[in-house]
Amino acid sequence: MRIPHVVAVMGVAGTGKTTIGTLLAARLGVPYAEGDDFHPQANIDRMSSGTPLEDADRWPWLDAIGAWAHERAGLGGVVSCSALKRAYRDRLRAAAPGLVFVHLSGDRALVEDRMAHRQGHFMPTALLDSQFATLQPLGPDEAGVVVDVSGSPEEIGERAAQALAGLPDARLR
Template sequence: MGSADVIVVMGVAGTGKTTIGPLVADALDVPYAEGDDFHPPANIAKMSAGIPLDDADRGPWLDAIGSWAHGRAGHGGVVSCSALKRAYRDRLRAAAPGVAFLHLAGDRALIEARMAERKGHFMPTALLDSQFATLEPLGADEAGVAVDVSGTPEQIADRAVSALRRPAPAA
């Protein structure tokens, strides 16, 4: 993946998208955008109340992220977005065909423990089950890599950048 690509840092809540995304963006020398900032207030209120978002809720949010990614095409960027379903990633690719995905993946117990330590975030740990139930890992035909979230943020970011810089296998 080249430096002009837009990387979508994806995964369930608590995998470290907001922590790892800026580290990856710094290493690639491109801007970072926080996916949560693209949510309309109604989505944040719903999640804060422990109510999972449905596809209709996610549509405007995915379109806003896709628009940002489209605007960064050819310049590069990193944006966080759970992108849990293939259909969501397809929607982002339709808006910005050059996007690639960095799937932060890990053990549910580790992720839940990290979520429990977070302060001031609107996503309660009660929604983690719905996130895992919704998650569709990257398909073999999708541009991107999966990186394990064990270790320090710096270790995770280093693994991610190394994986993103590896040449794509010949088809």
């Protein structure tokens, strides 16, 4: 299955954006971009120290992701990006109007457990509460799907691919 749309895999930390984004990109036959790689070092340092980012910290990061998505328009691609607020998704869509979101959603206890067991990531579990507090689910007018994160990565990736395949003209909502 190949779609010419760019897909942003979104959700709070620990939902598997990188893992599912990589699997989904392989399944769709398009490139994958790791959203964390677009962060300036100052943002990574701030989050590593347990301090949540402010919106002013996020705008350049979102603009860089939006530029990547814009360049991939018509070619397809998958990028991971928390995109927790509607305003963040609006900013991404301003740069790449055809962007489609896959919102990885799960129970807080499951997400916290996964965060506690992952290695080599700068985001501490202490910031999970701020992530859930910031999260604004996809609105009815936003192109995208919500995918539950229970199960294996392969099962989640399959659910995401199937949900995207069912979008009429790359839109569910």
